[in-house]
Amino acid sequence: MSQTDNNSYLSQHKPSSEFENRKAYLDHELTIMAPKRWALNLPYRDYRIEIEDLVPALAATIGKIVMVAAVAGAFAGPLGLSDAFVVENTRFEMLIAAIFFVILFSGLFNPAANLAGTHGPMIPLIPLIVASGGHPLALGLLVGLFGLILSVSKGGSKLMALTSDGVRGGLLIYLGAIGLLSQIKNLTGWATGIDMGYVGFIVILCTIIMYALLARLEMRWLSIPLGSGIAFIIAFALGAPFEFVTEPGIPPLSPTYWWGETTGWKMGLPDLNAFISVAPFAVLAVAMWSPDVMGQRVFQELNYPRHTDKVLMNVDDTMGVSAVRQAVGSALGGGNLASSWGTYIIPAAIAKRPIPGGAILTGIFCIIAALWGYPMDLAVWPPVLSVALIVGVFMPLLEAGMQMTRSTTSSQSAGIVVFASAFVNPVFGWSMTMLLDNLGLIGDKERGKKLRQMDRWVIPGITFVVLLGIMAAVGMLPGIPAFIPH
Secondary structure (H helix, E strand, O other): OOOOOOOHHHHHOOOHHHOOOHHHHHHHHHHHOOOOOOOOOOEOOOEOOOHHHHHHHHHHHHHHHHHHHHHHHHHHHHHOOOHHHHHHHHHHHHHHHHHHHHHHHHHHHOOOOOOEOOOHHHHHHHHHHHHOOOOHHHHHHHHHHHHHHHHHOOHHHHHHHOOOHHHHHHHHHHHHHHHHHHHHHHHHHHHHHOOOHHHHHHHHHHHHHHHHHHHHOOOHHHHHHHHHHHHHHHHHHOOOOOOOOOOOOOOOOOHHHHOOOOOOOOOOOOOHHHHHHHHHHHHHHHHOHHHHHHHHHHHHHHHOOOOOHHHOOOHHHHHHHHHHHHHHHHHHOOOOOOOEOHHHHHHHHHOOOOHHHHHHHHHHHHHHHHHHOHHHHHHOOHHHHHHHHHHHHHHHHHHHHHHHOOOHHHHHHHHHHHHHHHHOOHHHHHHHHHHHHHHOOOOOHHHHHHOOHHHHHHHHHHHHHHHHHHHHHOOOOOOOOOOOOO
């Protein structure tokens, strides 16, 4: 049956009662879906919304609140803006993402494009961007422009094809391990700070036991809501302080308010110098998309059954949606930096769910959280936040990386990625190891011999040199002062 036939999904769909178990039903759903790119896809005509979609939607909403608030806060500190500004801008960004992009794009018009989320690795660089004279609107518009160029040229999928399993696996191991350690440190630090160190110990211990049992029962897709709930109950029952402070309301919606001289960001519109100062950071942000998207798509490949390529995340479309979302969101007044939404796609893949059903629910949850206000306080409470990220993102990253590095050659490449990433950062580690791997100097030597010259060293070499120059310019190489004054 043709994939362009509007009735192909409906004609092949069967109720779950006809299958031996739930897993068989979900696998069948993935094999019969035929999402249309840049055309209308409707719930229950082209896909279904299942109970399992609630889990990634909840995880994505928690992650969205946390990450957008972190980006807005990173800008607000150096600019002298208040915590109230951070809350209002976060709520505004969640409405933009939910209404215009999560539901419209990933839910209806391109279910092969992952949701446009937040670019976490750029958060540590934001103070440097501000100190360099950067303007959030200038940065957002350039990230949108460069990202759209990468998407249209299909550069993202090309770089993904040139990255071996060993390099991808190493990236996942590094990101998973670093994230896991950072969240454990954050949680124990919070507990110690309120003179209740035992709360952190008990929450983490219960999380380990819960995760192990869910893995044994093959129900890890429940880890985020169950883990977050357990963390909240334990911490609250042990007396950890918590209160709701964000009241229901609607944030300012006018771009003129956000980009005014005395309102919102209190910066006015950017001038030419603002665009020049943020250009290297914008290039770096877009360059980080490729390893980010690669790591996320791996979870679909590992958890989906065979013959489901049509429902895997389309790398170039995901980057295109992220680019448009970035430009539009910044123009309207938001401070978010966009990237592929990891806290959505990772639990969705583990739950064996395609993108669109959970995308619809994520959009609804984000709208409710933004307008209601109170869920935002719950999502950013340290026990809930840290446990959600540990079990929903970083542990799965670590496990997937280990699965991809079982052979001697892939483990060799993975080790170099981890080494180089720890030395500088994951962008440096990925680009350098991709070059060495494709040249046949490490990893599978036969793989390099089969590649064209363009794929073997020209594209990887140019990628590494350009990124190395940009990182040197903004002061990201150890021991080398930044070329850009700030």
